Amino acid sequence: MADLVRSVKSRIEDLARIDVSSVFKPNFFRQTPFRLTLVFLAVYVFVAALVFGYIWLATASESAAFGNATVDARLKSLRELDTLQGHAAVVGRILTDDTVEWGYAKGAFDGSGQLLAQNSRTKSEGQSLSRAMVQAGLERDPHVGDVATIAVTSSSKTGETRFQGRVQRLDDDFYVFVAMDMSWADHGFRQELKAALGGGILVVMLGLFAGTLINQEVTRSVGRVIAVLSQVQEGNLKARIPVRDSGDEIDDLSIRINETLDRMEKTMGNLKYAGDAIAHDLRSPLSRLRSKLEVSLFEVEQDPGQAHDALQKALDETDQLLRTFQTVFAISRLQAAGQAPDQAVFPASDLAADMAELYEAVAADKGLDFESEIEAGVRAFGNRDFIAQALANLLDNAIKYTPEGGGITFRLRRTSQREIEFSITDTGPGVPEKDRPRIAERFVRLENSRSLPGVGLGLSMVDAVAVAHKGRLVIDEGPGRFGHQGPGLRTALVLPPLQG
Amino acid sequence: MQVLIVEDDTEAALNMQKGLKEAGIEARLAGDGQQGLDAVKAQRPDVIILDRMMPVMDGVTMLTHMRGEGIDVPVLFLSALGELEDRVSGLRAGADDYLVKPYALPELVARVEALGRRKEKDAVETTLKVGDLEMNLISRQVKRQTTLIDLQPREFQLLEFLMRHAGQSVTRTMLLEKVWAYHFDPQTNVIDVHISRLRAKLDKGFDRPMLHTVRGEGYQLKA
Numbered sequence: 001m002a003d004l005v006r007s008v009k010s011r012i013e014d015l016a017r018i019d020v021s022s023v024f025k026p027n028f029f030r031q032t033p034f035r036l037t038l039v040f041l042a043v044y045v046f047v048a049a050l051v052f053g054y055i056w057l058a059t060a061s062e063s064a065a066f067g068n069a070t071v072d073a074r075l076k077s078l079r080e081l082d083t084l085q086g087h088a089a090v091v092g093r094i095l096t097d098d099t100v101e102w103g104y105a106k107g108a109f110d111g112s113g114q115l116l117a118q119n120s121r122t123k124s125e126g127q128s129l130s131r132a133m134v135q136a137g138l139e140r141d142p143h144v145g146d147v148a149t150i151a152v153t154s155s156s157k158t159g160e161t162r163f164q165g166r167v168q169r170l171d172d173d174f175y176v177f178v179a180m181d182m183s184w185a186d187h188g189f190r191q192e193l194k195a196a197l198g199g200g201i202l203v204v205m206l207g208l209f210a211g212t213l214i215n216q217e218v219t220r221s222v223g224r225v226i227a228v229l230s231q232v233q234e235g236n237l238k239a240r241i242p243v244r245d246s247g248d249e250i251d252d253l254s255i256r257i258n259e260t261l262d263r264m265e266k267t268m269g270n271l272k273y274a275g276d277a278i279a280h281d282l283r284s285p286l287s288r289l290r291s292k293l294e295v296s297l298f299e300v301e302q303d304p305g306q307a308h309d310a311l312q313k314a315l316d317e318t319d320q321l322l323r324t325f326q327t328v329f330a331i332s333r334l335q336a337a338g339q340a341p342d343q344a345v346f347p348a349s350d351l352a353a354d355m356a357e358l359y360e361a362v363a364a365d366k367g368l369d370f371e372s373e374i375e376a377g378v379r380a381f382g383n384r385d386f387i388a389q390a391l392a393n394l395l396d397n398a399i400k401y402t403p404e405g406g407g408i409t410f411r412l413r414r415t416s417q418r419e420i421e422f423s424i425t426d427t428g429p430g431v432p433e434k435d436r437p438r439i440a441e442r443f444v445r446l447e448n449s450r451s452l453p454g455v456g457l458g459l460s461m462v463d464a465v466a467v468a469h470k471g472r473l474v475i476d477e478g479p480g481r482f483g484h485q486g487p488g489l490r491t492a493l494v495l496p497p498l499q500g
Numbered sequence: 501m502q503v504l505i506v507e508d509d510t511e512a513a514l515n516m517q518k519g520l521k522e523a524g525i526e527a528r529l530a531g532d533g534q535q536g537l538d539a540v541k542a543q544r545p546d547v548i549i550l551d552r553m554m555p556v557m558d559g560v561t562m563l564t565h566m567r568g569e570g571i572d573v574p575v576l577f578l579s580a581l582g583e584l585e586d587r588v589s590g591l592r593a594g595a596d597d598y599l600v601k602p603y604a605l606p607e608l609v610a611r612v613e614a615l616g617r618r619k620e621k622d623a624v625e626t627t628l629k630v631g632d633l634e635m636n637l638i639s640r641q642v643k644r645q646t647t648l649i650d651l652q653p654r655e656f657q658l659l660e661f662l663m664r665h666a667g668q669s670v671t672r673t674m675l676l677e678k679v680w681a682y683h684f685d686p687q688t689n690v691i692d693v694h695i696s697r698l699r700a701k702l703d704k705g706f707d708r709p710m711l712h713t714v715r716g717e718g719y720q721l722k723a
Binding site for chain 1: 588600602604654680682683684685686687688689690693694696697716
C-alpha cells in the first residue's frame, strides 16, 4: 500500500514537473506519440460511427417489422368486426377506441375520400395523417391487393411524429386504416446515440490526455538521448545515457548508443595514444640526429674538407629517421584502424616462395644455411604487402641474429585448425623466456642486440600486422643448443583460416 | 624529355625542378590541378609529376579528367607519408607509378626517367640489346658476346628490367616494386645481394663490367 501511495505520489510529482510550455511548443502536434494518439482516436470514432450505423439499420428494420405486425393484428380485428356486424359497428369501434391505445391512430373513410370516423389520436395529429391515409388507400396498387402500406410523418401542434400504417379496403366505398406511432423506436435509438456520444467524447478526451502524457514521457526519454548526443557533439565523449532497466526499446536504443560511444571513445583514445606515442618515439631519434649534426658542424670547422661526408652522414641519418617515422606511423595506423586496409584473398604459398627466394640470397651471403618448406596451394586473406613486410622483418631478424655457420628454416603450413602459419626458426642466441612478452613492444631492444643496427620496431610491426589480420605473433623456443649455435628462436605469424 | 610538375608547395616543386635539371631533364611547374590540366593540353609533356593534395583541383580529380579526355601521358603520383589509401586511389585513377613523400631526389629522377623511357618504347620487342649483351625474350636466352649466361627466372626478370632501363639509374625500391612486385621496406640489403649474384654471372670473365653501383642512387646497366 505504501508502495502504491509512493508511486502515485511520484507520478503526481512527475505530472507537476511537466513543463507546459515545452509540451505545447509549436511542433507538439507533430510529435510521434501524440500523432499516434490522434490516429488511434480517429480510428476509434470511425469504428464507433460504423457500429452505430449498423445498430440504427438493424433497429429500424426490427421496429418496422414490429409496427407492421401490431398494425396487421388491429386491422384484422376490424375486418372481422366488419364481416360479422357491418360498417356501422366498425365506425362505432373506431370512435370509441380512444383511450385504450394512444399509440394507434385509426380511422375509416368512404370511396370518395370522405372521412367517416377517426379516433382521438388521428384527430390530434391534424389532417396531415388522415389525408395521407386516404390518399394511400385510394391510390393503392390494385395488383398488390386490398392493403396499402404507408410510412408518414404527421405535423401537429405537438410536433412531428413518424407513423407507420396500413389501409384496408373492405369494399369500394369503405376503407379503414390503422397507423402506429413509431416515435418510441426513434426515441430509443436517440437515447442510445446520446449515451454513446457522451461516452465517445469522454473516451476522446481521456485519449487525448493519455496521449499527451505518453507523449510527454517519450519526449522526456528521447530528450535524454538527444541531450547526451549534443554533449557528445560538443566533445564530451564520456557522456552516457542513463538506462532505466525497463527493457523497453528506448533502453535498447540507449544501450546501443552507449556501446557505440564506448567504442568511439576507445578509438579516439587509441588515436590520441598513437599520436602521443609517435611524438614520444621520435624524440630520441631526433635528438640523436641533432647531436650528430652538432658534432659534424664541429668536425667541419676543424677540417672543412669533411663537409661532404658530414652532409652525407646527416642525410643518411635523416633517411633512417624517416624510415623509423614511417614504421611508427604504419604501426599506429594499423593499431588505430584495428584492421589492415585493402585486404583480399592472395596465394600465401606464392608469397612465401617469393620471400624465401629474396632472403635465401641474403642468408647465403652471410654464410647461413637457408631451408624452406612451403605447403603448396595455401591461400590467405589479408593485405599482401603488410604480410610481406611482417615476414621480411622476421626473416631479417633471424638472419641478423644468427651467427655465421648457423641455419634458418622458413615454413608455411596449415595447422590442424586450418590456420595459416608462417614460421621462421633460427639457430641464433634466442630470447630468454622472461623477455619474450616485451620484445614486441615498440623500441624494445635486448642487451645483446644493441650492437646491431636497428631501432626495435621490427617485431612491433609484425605484431601490429598480425593483430590487424586477426592473427597473432608467436615467439617460441628454438631447436636447442648445439656446438656454438643455439638455443635459437622460433617466430611465427599465424593468420586465421580462410573462410569458405 | 619534358616534365610537368603539378605541385602546390612551391619549394618542393623548385627542389624537384633542380634535381631533374641536374639529371638533364627540363621541367615546368603548375600550382594546382586546374593549371596542371591547362598546361598538359598546351605543352603535351612526356611525364607528369602529380601531387595528391592541392587546392582548386586535387591530383586524383585532375588525373581522372585527363584520362577521361584520353590523354595518356605517364603520371608519377606523389602521396603523403603513410597515406596508403592515397596510393591505391592514385593508381586506380590511372597513375603509372607513385612515390611516397618525403622521397630521395635520385628516386624521383630514376622513376621519371623510367616513365619517360617507357613511352619511347611502345613496340613489341623480341630481343633486347645493350652493348655486347643480348637477351632473347622468346627463347629466354642471354648471351654476352658468345658466352651463354645461365640465369634463374628471377635473375632473368631482373636483367630484363635493367636492360630496358639501360643507361639509367634504377633504385632498390624500384627493383623490389617492378621485378618482385612487392611494396615493403626489406630492412636489409636484399636487392644488393641479388644484384651481386647477377653481376657475378654477367661480368665474370669480362674485362669491362656492365652492372654498376651508383652511390646514393642504385644501379645502372651500361654498354
